[in-house]
Amino acid sequence: MSCWTHITACFSVDTFIQDPPEKLIKQVEDYLKDAPKITGSESDADIFINVQSGHNYWTNYDCEHCKYQSTQREVIVDDKDYLECDAPDGHDCSAEYQSCIVISIQGDLRDRSKAQTKEEFKQFYKYIKKEYMIRDYAVNIEGE
Ligand SMILES: [Zn+2]
Numbered sequence: 001m002s003c004w005t006h007i008t009a010c011f012s013v014d015t016f017i018q019d020p021p022e023k024l025i026k027q028v029e030d031y032l033k034d035a036p037k038i039t040g041s042e043s044d045a046d047i048f049i050n051v052q053s054g055h056n057y058w059t060n061y062d063c064e065h066c067k068y069q070s071t072q073r074e075v076i077v078d079d080k081d082y083l084e085c086d087a088p089d090g091h092d093c094s095a096e097y098q099s100c101i102v103i104s105i106q107g108d109l110r111d112r113s114k115a116q117t118k119e120e121f122k123q124f125y126k127y128i129k130k131e132y133m134i135r136d137y138a139v140n141i142e143g144e
Contacts, residue, residue, distance in 0.1 A: 005112045007038060007045055007121065009105040009139035012052075013132045018097040020065070021051040028101060031131055036123035038107055045107025055096035061085075062095035100135070103128065114143035 017024050028049050038045035063072040063085040071086035087093055105124075109117055118141055128134060 002041075002111050003113065004144050005040075005109045005114050005117045006142045007105060007107045007109065007117055007139070009121065009137065011103040011128060011137040012100065012135040013103055013128065014056075014100050014135055015132045017099050018057050018059075021098070024051060024097075024099070024101065025049050028103075032103075035127045036120060038105060038109070038117060038120045038124055039112065040107060040109030041111035043107075043110075045105050045109065048102075048104045048106075050102045050104075051098055052100040052102060053098070055098045056100060057098070058094065058096045060094050063087075063093050065095060066093040067091070068093075105139075114141055117141050 015024065015028060017027060019027065032047060032049070035047075061082060061084055063069055063083045066072075066085055066087065068085035068087040068091070072083050073085070075082050075084050085093060105121075107117075121139060121141065125134070125137070
């Protein structure tokens, strides 16, 4: 007889990465490739990554990403380093980014006990925490 355990979890995470949404997701996906798995004998739990709405970071000189990035150079003003480019007057180099994401987990896990899944979730949590800031999370694990 097989037993099933079900997991539904959601993390609110700040990655502190300033990149456009697709690039941000790609970086998190790459990091999560090596994350401890939340396993089942048929299939492991699915992990989903979404970028939160709005933005939490804004800059005047986003010359690392702007159209004139090939001309960017370092300038020092009041002992602080800035990156600037040779954009013509009137070109807007500003940008806004959202570094906060939501990581959600859903799994119907065959042949796992609640205790096993709890332990695997704990390892996954630790792995996220090693690289990013977990702002909040919720988890529900149900056994049969
Ligand atoms: Zn620029």
